[in-house]
Amino acid sequence: MNKHLHLSFALSLLSVWLFSVSLHAASLHAEVVDSQGQPLANAVLSLRTSSNPKPVPATAIMDQRSRQFAPSVLAVRSGTSVSFPNSDNIRHHVYSFSLAKRFELRLYEGTPSEPVIFDKPGVVVLGCNIHDWMLGYIYVTDDPWFAVSDEQGRLSLDSLPAGSYTVSLWHPQTPDMLPQAAGSLVLSEGDSQQRFTLAVQGPAIQAAPSEPVSAFGDAFKKARDAAQ
Template identity: 75%
Template sequence: MNQLLPLPVVWSLLLSCAALFSAPLGAASLQAELLDSQGRPLANAVLSLRGPSGPPPAPELSLMDQRAKQFAPNVLVVRSGTAVSFPNSDNIRHHVYSFSPAKRFELRLYQGTPSEPVTFETPGVVVLGCNIHDWMVGYIYVTDDPWFAVSDEQGRINLAQLPAGKYSVSLWHPQAPDMLPQAAGELQLSEAAVQQRFTLAMQGANQPTAPSAPVSAFGEAFKKARDAAQ
């Protein structure tokens, strides 16, 4: 005569099976440190990976906020086809726009959050400006690569849950020569965590990418992005 298992045991077995089938097989991770040519930590640098075939993460809604009359984050990286919302957390109005070839758009003078996000379909650099505050400049780096991240203030990046295999690495920073991405070789990632240091060639001194003084930062940044796309 068959005996039924106690309910707690059944639930335990079901959860174990679910964890087994949902856990990624051969998951790898990368801990990267990004430096400028002087060996200093490089914030706001983009690292992207193109590697083994498989289902990449689906594009999700991203945010480019405006706080204290600055774009936050200063550098945002998204996959092609991602929708980006532009909330305004300041108690004043902003007028966000871009003339970049990768995405031209305009969000006229507003407070709060526009009702519709902006979708970025084409890979490239999108330089953001505010028609009211000339010193405001932000960057959206749009890539077809499925895995990417932006370095923190210490130049660090952590990418987890990657399929094991060989990857091509690309690096980008607003102060990269001609504002173009730089190939950074290949990486072999296994189930063990990999630590790697990368150095980016920079144009000029490593200055903050979000100027606080009212200078025409947008015009200069847009010119570099436009020339790079030609």
């Protein structure tokens, strides 16, 4: 009988602790727009504090569908293992010369047996040696909280500790392809709504070019120059 009482008491304490944690959690619902106030898709918003939690092993997927990288922008924390499945019925040859991660996955179908570990923060520009118009980005950050905006420029971050944060924004068309400081943010318990403006250069990136265009060279040059 005593064992059952001890177990019941322990479960009650756990429930109280979980409820207390949930009460102190914050959620950020953000909208990212360009200088003209238009929704900005594929923008990365990241948050950091003075005492960031330690990274834990994580995995992510950069797929290839309809001869495009999917997603076109993937954000990961440093140390993440990324798999590169090929969902097309043709072979691809994925590679990057970016200083943050140089690698090559030679002509293949299906999924390579080993993922690629992205252990250094920075921008990694992806290309396909067979299909020159294929262009993707992996944004590697040391910040523990981050998200990528959707087609409406919206993103959400949940289960955040209430407190003060430093905000950074990035997009493939930011000047010199560098992250931009976006000020500070204080989040209290519950939901917060924020709107951020990010200046970008050039026309909006198309998810799927209407005709094969070799964009990899210019994108790689920008990433290389930014890292020097």
